[in-house]
Amino acid sequence: MPALLQAARLWGAANAGLLWAGRWLAVGCLGLMVVIILVQVVARYVLNNALPWPDEAARFFMLWMTGLMAPTALRRGGFVAIDMLVLMLPRVVASVLMLGLLAVSGMVLVVAAQLGWAEVTGFGGSFKTASLMTFFTIDFADGVPFVRVDWGWQPMPRSHMMASLMVGVWLMLTVTGELMLRQIITMMGHGDALTDIPENATVGAE
Amino acid sequence: MLIWFLPLFLVFLMIGLPVFFGLLAAPGLLLWLNGQERDIALLYRNVYNGMDSFPLMAIPFFMLAGEMMNRGGITMRLVEFSQACVGHFRAGLAQVNILSSMLFAGLSGSAVADTSALGSMLIPAMKKEGYTVKFAAAVTAASSVIGPIIPPSGIMIIYAYVMGESVAALFLAGIVPGVLVGIGLMTVTNIIARRLDDFPALRRRATWPEKGQASLKAFFPLLTPVIILGGILGGVFTPTEASAVAVAYALFVSLFLLRSMGLRDVPDVLMKAAITSAVVLLLVGAAMAFKTVVSLSHAPETLAAFILSLSDNPLVLLLLINLLLFIVGMFLDAGPAIIILGPILGPIFVDLGVDPVHFAIIMSVNLTVGLATPPMGLVLFVASSVSGERVETIARAILPFLAVEIFVIGLITYIPAISLFVPTYFGFIMP
Amino acid sequence: QTITLRATANSNENDEDYDGLVVFKNYVEAASNGAIEVELFIGTQLCGNGAECLAGVADGTIDIYISTSGGASGIFPYVQVLDLPYLMADDRVAEAVLDNDSALVNWMQDRVLEDSQGSIRLMTIGNTGGWRNFANTQRRVAEPADMDGLKIRTVVADLPQELVRALGASPTPIPWPELFTSFQTGVVEGSKNGITDIMGMKFPDAGLQYVTLDGHAYMGALWFMNNQRFAEMDMGLRRVVVDGFYALQQATFASPKRKSIAAYQEFVAGGGDLYVPTPDQKAAFAGAAGPVFEWFEKNVDGGSEVLAAMREAVATAEADIARAYEDDLN
Ligand code: NA
Numbered sequence: 031m032p033a034l035l036q037a038a039r040l041w042g043a044a045n046a047g048l049l050w051a052g053r054w055l056a057v058g059c060l061g062l063m064v065v066i067i068l069v070q071v072v073a074r075y076v077l078n079n080a081l082p083w084p085d086e087a088a089r090f091f092m093l094w095m096t097g098l099m100a101p102t103a104l105r106r107g108g109f110v111a112i113d114m115l116v117l118m119l120p121r122v123v124a125s126v127l128m129l130g131l132l133a134v135s136g137m138v139l140v141v142a143a144q145l146g147w148a149e150v151t152g153f154g155g156s157f158k159t160a161s162l163m164t165f166f167t168i169d170f171a172d173g174v175p176f177v178r179v180d181w182g183w184q185p186m187p188r189s190h191m192m193a194s195l196m197v198g199v200w201l202m203l204t205v206t207g208e209l210m211l212r213q214i215i216t217m218m219g220h221g222d223a224l225t226d227i228p229e230n231a232t233v234g235a236e
Numbered sequence: 237m238l239i240w241f242l243p244l245f246l247v248f249l250m251i252g253l254p255v256f257f258g259l260l261a262a263p264g265l266l267l268w269l270n271g272q273e274r275d276i277a278l279l280y281r282n283v284y285n286g287m288d289s290f291p292l293m294a295i296p297f298f299m300l301a302g303e304m305m306n307r308g309g310i311t312m313r314l315v316e317f318s319q320a321c322v323g324h325f326r327a328g329l330a331q332v333n334i335l336s337s338m339l340f341a342g343l344s345g346s347a348v349a350d351t352s353a354l355g356s357m358l359i360p361a362m363k364k365e366g367y368t369v370k371f372a373a374a375v376t377a378a379s380s381v382i383g384p385i386i387p388p389s390g391i392m393i394i395y396a397y398v399m400g401e402s403v404a405a406l407f408l409a410g411i412v413p414g415v416l417v418g419i420g421l422m423t424v425t426n427i428i429a430r431r432l433d434d435f436p437a438l439r440r441r442a443t444w445p446e447k448g449q450a451s452l453k454a455f456f457p458l459l460t461p462v463i464i465l466g467g468i469l470g471g472v473f474t475p476t477e478a479s480a481v482a483v484a485y486a487l488f489v490s491l492f493l494l495r496s497m498g499l500r501d502v503p504d505v506l507m508k509a510a511i512t513s514a515v516v517l518l519l520v521g522a523a524m525a526f527k528t529v530v531s532l533s534h535a536p537e538t539l540a541a542f543i544l545s546l547s548d549n550p551l552v553l554l555l556l557i558n559l560l561l562f563i564v565g566m567f568l569d570a571g572p573a574i575i576i577l578g579p580i581l582g583p584i585f586v587d588l589g590v591d592p593v594h595f596a597i598i599m600s601v602n603l604t605v606g607l608a609t610p611p612m613g614l615v616l617f618v619a620s621s622v623s624g625e626r627v628e629t630i631a632r633a634i635l636p637f638l639a640v641e642i643f644v645i646g647l648i649t650y651i652p653a654i655s656l657f658v659p660t661y662f663g664f665i666m667p
Numbered sequence: 668q669t670i671t672l673r674a675t676a677n678s679n680e681n682d683e684d685y686d687g688l689v690v691f692k693n694y695v696e697a698a699s700n701g702a703i704e705v706e707l708f709i710g711t712q713l714c715g716n717g718a719e720c721l722a723g724v725a726d727g728t729i730d731i732y733i734s735t736s737g738g739a740s741g742i743f744p745y746v747q748v749l750d751l752p753y754l755m756a757d758d759r760v761a762e763a764v765l766d767n768d769s770a771l772v773n774w775m776q777d778r779v780l781e782d783s784q785g786s787i788r789l790m791t792i793g794n795t796g797g798w799r800n801f802a803n804t805q806r807r808v809a810e811p812a813d814m815d816g817l818k819i820r821t822v823v824a825d826l827p828q829e830l831v832r833a834l835g836a837s838p839t840p841i842p843w844p845e846l847f848t849s850f851q852t853g854v855v856e857g858s859k860n861g862i863t864d865i866m867g868m869k870f871p872d873a874g875l876q877y878v879t880l881d882g883h884a885y886m887g888a889l890w891f892m893n894n895q896r897f898a899e900m901d902m903g904l905r906r907v908v909v910d911g912f913y914a915l916q917q918a919t920f921a922s923p924k925r926k927s928i929a930a931y932q933e934f935v936a937g938g939g940d941l942y943v944p945t946p947d948q949k950a951a952f953a954g955a956a957g958p959v960f961e962w963f964e965k966n967v968d969g970g971s972e973v974l975a976a977m978r979e980a981v982a983t984a985e986a987d988i989a990r991a992y993e994d995d996l997n
């Protein structure tokens with residue numbers, strides 16, 4: 031048991047650190063989105079000279095905001111679910127069910143993590159964006175860890191936008207792993223020894 | 237085989253799998269069992285592409301604007317303004333709650349935001365004045381569905397996105413229905429307060445100076461909807477850009493005019509809005525992926541043929557559809573429901589001569605009301621966590637309010653002018 | 668065993684693409700004696716944009732897909748040669764240039780197969796919506812000077828923006844679903860579309876009342892197919908599929924001509940101003956558009972080669988047509 035607890039502690043610390051960085055990047059993304067759209071309004075309405083890139087650039091940041099922030103929402107229990115059954119069942123049965131639900135989520139994420147990599151490194155990722163330029167591109171085709179970085183201004187490949195969901199899925203996968211471990215520890219009756227994950231106010235969609 | 241995607245999805249949902257994973261696990265599992273592993277790539281690809289849309293960007297922006305208004309004390313000013321207007325009515329604080337929701341709706345596009353912002357302020361206040369907690373929570377939840385009916389509206393942005401309708405036309409079409417829901421709720425509240433006598437005593441009427449001061453304090457916040465709609469109608473910006481302008485305006489008002497927020501609060505506000513938006517966008521993507529498997533199974537054609545076989549009278553069909561939507565709304569969030577069902581149902585009714593904007597409003601309002609119905613009513617959950625009252629208790633207390641909302645859905649369904657008058661007046665629909 | 672081909676078009680059932688698919692399905696299913704079945708998915712049911720759909724064609728989750736030049740330009744940039752203004756004089760020339768054995772189409776077919784690492788075949792190029800014309804809410808545009816300062820909606824792509832800029836107007840990217848409102852409120856003042864799209868979206872109701880029939884670009888429809896799916900078939904079935912695409916192409920050539928009659932009538936009946944530029948005015952447009960060609964050759968990968976192939980195909984087509992006139996007129 032101490033080994034399991036130690037594992038949960040380390041895993042939790044690693045996730046907390048990763049997600050902390052993700053959150054702050056996501057905050058930057060959202061701020062940039064607002065600025066980019068306002069720049070476009072001014073350019074078109076005031077200067078009568080619409081810019082070609084804000085549409086795609088703002089979408090780029092929106093996708094990254096989502097990919098980097100969703101894992102935090104998942105870890106804090108912010109994904110919408112009906113928990114009536116879990117609340118109704120006896121405690122032992124409920125925790126088995128919860129472990130099963132986490133396993134289903136984990137399976138979805140395992141498949142998605144592989145598909146994400148295939149998509150980013152595949153044909154769809156090699157499309158060029160219409161209006162975004164970047165001063166370096168990451169060539170995923172060589173495979174991790176031999177990702178090649180090409181320096182120099184060039185049109186951004188779509189893979190750089192598509193990587194947002196892939197990274198999000200990877201992070202959600204490690205979060206789900208941590209949650210499963212915590213659930214197992216709780217089932218074995220040592221839930222009190224776990225460090226709490228900070229709760230988030232209910233995250234609502236609409 | 238594939239046709240089992242819906243029952244399987246519901247099973248996953250009922251046993252407590254998060255909607256996002258249910259939307260992917262059910263069709264993914266069936267594709268796998270069906271030997272169509274390759275098509276699972278279509279699912280993943282549609283999650284990504286479902287989110288990769290410029291018009292959807294209005295959702296995080298309106299979320300952010302709403303969050304800023306809360307932080308900047310703007311919500312409180314709206315409540316004070318409502319108090320000056322209707323505080324002296326029978327069941328005054330309940331009426332204040334409803335009117336505040338209508339005003340808040342003009343700034344925010346989310347019922348959940350409405351429930352948590354107004355609920356955390358008004359439920360304790362109502363409790364202190366002698367209302368039962370379940371009544372206070374029920375009023376809060378019932379009136380918060382006005383949030384996405386009066387523009388701006390996240391639900392209507394999603395509808396416009398999947399159906400290719402004009403966001404501006406849907407926004408304009410929601411104004412009168414939203415006000416009607418508000419008036420209906422205020423009437424029911426009044427009736428309840430007359431029939432039961434354990435309601436708190438009447439409060440005194442606000443004096444004219446008090447009214448003037450409250451109006452002055454609420455002036456800049458209340459200008460937000462005027463700027464949003466005025467800017468869109470005046471050709472200054474598109475609806476998506478309007479949402480970013482709303483953020484800038486909210487920031488300006490809170491930081492400089494009201495000075496109710498400091499620069500150091502900004503990151504936290506961004507953080508909250510980003511978390512909520514990420515969940516919504518992922519859900520939109522997953523629903524788009526789910527829809528792909530719905531198409532592969534040819535369920536849309538089957539369902540459309542079935543619906544048309546029931547009757548060829550649009551009035552009868554509209555009644556049946558409202559029933560269907562209401563039941564769907566009990567289990568599914570409005571956003572995913574619109575993404576999955578909109579493309580199936582919309583064309584049927586447009587072919588039968590129902591105006592697309594009118595149908596959009598019927599569907600949006602019905603599914604929005606579904607946010608306040610058990611077992612899967614998002615705002616019920618939020619009202620429960622804000623008030624500490626059990627979901628089932630609130631669900632029972634909300635019944636009279638739901639009844640009036642269903643009545644308004646009926647009005648909207650059978651009197652197209654309620655939805656179409658305003659957009660027609662502004663030339664978005666040709667008479 | 669039946670081969671099921673999954674075909675998708677992002678438009679709707681009123682579109683030329685659908686007409687083409689119906690002809691294709693009917694021909695292929697009949698001519699293959701039921702060996703091939705064609706399943707149609709119209710709209711964005713399976714995928715929503717060029718990049719997503721072509722990724723599906725590449726990995727075989729989608730067998731057949733019709734893309735506009737804009738949708739495919741992210742991976743096959745040279746297909747934008749179809750958007751270069753005033754290269755082809757009329758339908759007769761365009762239909763000859765897009766013949767499956769023309770210098771242009773042969774060049775593009777080779778390059779598409781090569782650039783997709785052998786996963787995607789360009790089966791044929793048809794039409795979707797006739798010709799692109801300039802339309803606006805403000806005034807009659809008779810010559811390039813009339814374009815001055817107009818805010819013209821374009822997609823997010825370089826070439827159409829270069830063209831609009833070359834003509835002195837201001838290119839403005841607006842998402843298609845927001846376009847109606849944007850005309851109405853004045854966020855933009857014009858666009859470059861075919862008449863059937865203009866009428867289908869009811870743009871005249873939003874004030875788009877001036878159309879100039881400058882015909883600056885032929886709205887080519889690129890029909891792609893998963894190569895492995897094609898290669899798996901025996902020669903007889905391949906031939907059926909290729910003939911099916913020929914029938915499809917001919918249907919999409921014909922369909923806009925028929926559909927545009929009602930669209931133009933409806934436009935004029937609604938008070939719309941339809942202007943046909945004189946040959947001199949059209950030459951002035953072509954002259955003003957000159958910088959776009961330089962831009963294309965310099966910036967588009969494979970640009971000068973594809974332009975040379977295009978010019979060769981046009982010259983051949985014009986010579987053939989001149990010979991036919993010689994024969995028919997005398
Ligand atoms: Na609203």
Ligand code: NA
Pocket residue numbers: 333334336337354375376377379380
């Ligand atoms: Na309320």
